[in-house]
Amino acid sequence: MDRFLSKLSFWYFSIPFRRKTVCFFLLLVTIVTLIAEGFGYVFYRDILTKEISQQLYGTLSKIDDNISQSMNAVEQTSEALYENTVINSYLNADFSDVEQSKAASSVPNELLNVLMDSNGDLSSIYISRAQAVSLHQGKLFDYAWDSIRLSSIFQLAEAQKGDPVWIYDYYTTSHLLTENNRILCNARISYHENGEPKALMLVNLKESALTDALTVESNESGSSYLIMDNEGTAIAHSQNSFLDIYTAHLPFVDHILAQQNSFSFTINGVDYLVNWSPSQNYDWYLVSFTPFDYIDNNLANLFYIILMTFLLSMVIGTFLSFFFSRGLTSTITRLSAMLPRVEKGDFSVRAPVRGTDEINQLSLQFNNTLKKLQDTIDELSAEQVAKQMIEINALQEQINPHFLYNTLESINSLAILRGYKDISQLVLALSHMLRLSVNKGNAFLTLEQEIDRVQNYLYIQNIRHDGKFRLICRIASGTEKQPVIKLLLQPLVENSIIHGFEYKEADCVIAIRSFHRGNTLVIEVIDNGCGISEETLQKIEATLLPETKPGNDIYGIYNIHQRIRLHYGAQYGISFTSFAGHYTKVTIILPYDNHKDGGPNV
Known part of the structure; x- marks a missing residue:
């Protein structure tokens, strides 16, 4: 038995998909035909029963109107007597x-x-x-x-x-x-x-x-009608009724009080379709009784109708199975033909999409997957090139500054010999700044070193501007050894001096604050300068968006933001807060390295 099942399974999976589809549709039509012959009688009988029920509900509504007319006349007489x-x-x-x-x-x-x-x-x-x-x-x-x-x-x-x-x-x-x-x-x-x-x-x-109101002129179904109250007591019946009007509690009343819309009930050995409707104006129920013999007489030719209908369905189903299988398998065949090209690294191939069904959705997902693969490869290539350029620049920075170091050392020695201490301190500050900038080719400094660089920069600027600037540092414990990219703070401080303090003569304060929030290092650079207008602030924020080309006036800000995103990821960067005429605050978001190993937390 197992061998037979194994051979049958092998044979089935060896058949082309299109033939499987045709066989499946033919088998499906055959099964549906057999089921329809078995259940068609019951199904059509149910439909006919519902149609008759709808007609009877209309008849009961007319009866209710007839009763209302008779009883309204009585109510009018009662009102006339009362008045x-x-x-x-x-x-x-x-x-x-x-x-x-x-x-x-x-x-x-x-x-x-x-x-x-x-x-x-x-x-x-x-x-x-x-x-x-x-x-x-x-x-x-x-x-x-x-x-x-x-x-x-x-x-x-x-x-x-x-x-x-x-x-x-x-x-x-x-x-x-x-x-x-x-x-x-x-x-x-x-x-x-x-x-x-x-x-x-x-x-x-x-x-x-009431009996006249219950008598229907056209009564092909042989239905009889009854009025009963909400306790199940018969009030009136049509002239052809088979029920005893004096029955106090009718045998089918429990079905009506249970709110069953229509149901079958056997009375004196005869099966009836019972329909009922509550009166719109009185606390009564209107009930109709239709013998199922009337319904069965309308089903005499059902077998022949079902047979002819489903023979035609098999012919049409065979034609449609060939047509549908062709449309179904053509898309899969095209996708299969494209896979060898994808295996060879050609991600530019695209499958045609001609609709929104599941097969075309498969083609759309195939195209989207290839596009994402190509975009990922391009992005990785761009990042690799950028990293290689950083390494090349770092190597060049190790070579280029030696001449400057020697020159600055000569100027410092000459200044000491001639007693120019201010010039000597200025040269030393500049030399220290250059050494931190190069940092032996490393792209990173500690936050402490970067602040030291800012202090040397401000020393030089204070000599030029007669001590105009003051620096306040609030560095949280544990953040001073955090690795940061070089030239992170000094361009921001320079931006404060050039733009924030351009028209301010004294009390020019720059504050640097650092702290960490979970796995995030936050650095804030704040100045009490003239602030930034709303229009300029919007321009800066637009420049920080991806794929935006900056102007020359804010290229330094763009440079810092892009270097942060390149090293750490798109979720990091800088943001601006400003109140024109009072202050400007630049917030830098970096990853926090719990191990403080001196390298970037990428």
């Missing part, structure tokens, strides 16, 4: 006996009769009050006021405090008013000024009004 002056005069009148109230009830009863005739959906109107006969029209029973107040209808209406309420009264403890003890009425209580109930008004809707 009618004749009815209210009868309810507010004090009668000495029953006979007097009977005589007074004739006119209000005639009004009720007119209202009944104007709305054919009304089954009865009933108005009951204390110490008087009731006003009523329609087929109903009359009860005493005390019995009325004990009924469930009165209690439900009283909870509304004068507002109307719809009541479906069935299976209650106190049945009133109708022969079959089942009533759908709009109830409302009128009150005296002292808050005591004055009368109960009931406007009853015919059951046939």
Whole structure:
């Protein structure tokens, strides 16, 4: 078995990628066809079920509108009774006996009769009050006021405090008013000024009004419809309903109360699709029942449709597999052809990019990788050339100054012989500066040596400017032996003298401060000169950006910044802070060498 699997694996990986792609697509289409034949029936049946459900939801919405029209007419009648002056005069009148109230009830009863005739959906109107006969029209029973107040209808209406309420009264403890003890009425209580109930008004809707609203003219699906309340009690049903209207708790109500949009349910051995929708105006549910036999009859030709569709899909899939595999493998083939050139060091090759899909993204990444490799090689070459030039310059610096040393030594000896001590000190300071500049060819000095060089430079400048400048050094312990590049501070001090103190005659102070923050050495050069204008400061900051050519007036600053970046990296350099008319501060950021071994921490 293992040998067979090994040979099969070898054979598979030996097939060209394009053939693998074609075989994969054909296999995929075949599998999809077999799965579609198995699940197509269920899938299409589900689609058809959803379409029928959508149609039924529309039907339920129309039914809801029909019910609302009938019930709105009842509500308008109830409102008219509540506001009618004749009815209210009868309810507010004090009668000495029953006979007097009977005589007074004739006119209000005639009004009720007119209202009944104007709305054919009304089954009865009933108005009951204390110490008087009731006003009523329609087929109903009359009860005493005390019995009325004990009924469930009165209690439900009283909870509304004068507002109307719809009541479906069935299976209650106190049945009133109708022969079959089942009533759908709009109830409302009128009150005296002292808050005591004055009368109960009931406007009853015919059951046939709801039955007619549930009857749909076009009903090809054979659906039946039902109205039920939020407790699962049937209120009305369509004429073709198979349900017992007197069922108190319908068997499928738990599914509706659980908010299942549509579901299947078996009733009397028949499977139904049940859809429901809450009424927009009343606290009821509208429910439809559609037999699944209607749905299955629409699926008779499904098998033939699926078979023909997927046979066509296999033909189209075969064609597309050849087309797609060609587009897929052509890019990979081009990349493979370019790799030998890359192996030989030719990083200028580029793959064509004709889109944004994964294959073209691979070509784009291939091109970006080659470009980054070429840029890295160029950068390393430039750095290597720069380092070689530094070494060459260092060797030249070891040779060139010997003549100057000898000349300065001769001048110093001559000055001592003739008693010119100031000239001797000046020569010694200049000689010391030159020796530190050369430093035996080394590109680095300690911070202490660099400050010593600045002190010699200021000594020379003070002789020239009659002691105008003063130097203050605050060097943190541990930083004085830190290695720094040569000519780091002296050009900055010279810049302060030339530009900062040009118009200042006295009290010219230059301060140098150093400290370290973690692995960073911070050196600050501060002068109390004239400062730098905002425009000039922006120009300096722009010059310090990469690939920027400086002007001659700030070339020294650019030189220091670039030498720092070259030796230590792009994260190091100098920055300026200035307040025009008060001060200028140059901050130098270098790496801090914890070992202080005298070399650069690159």
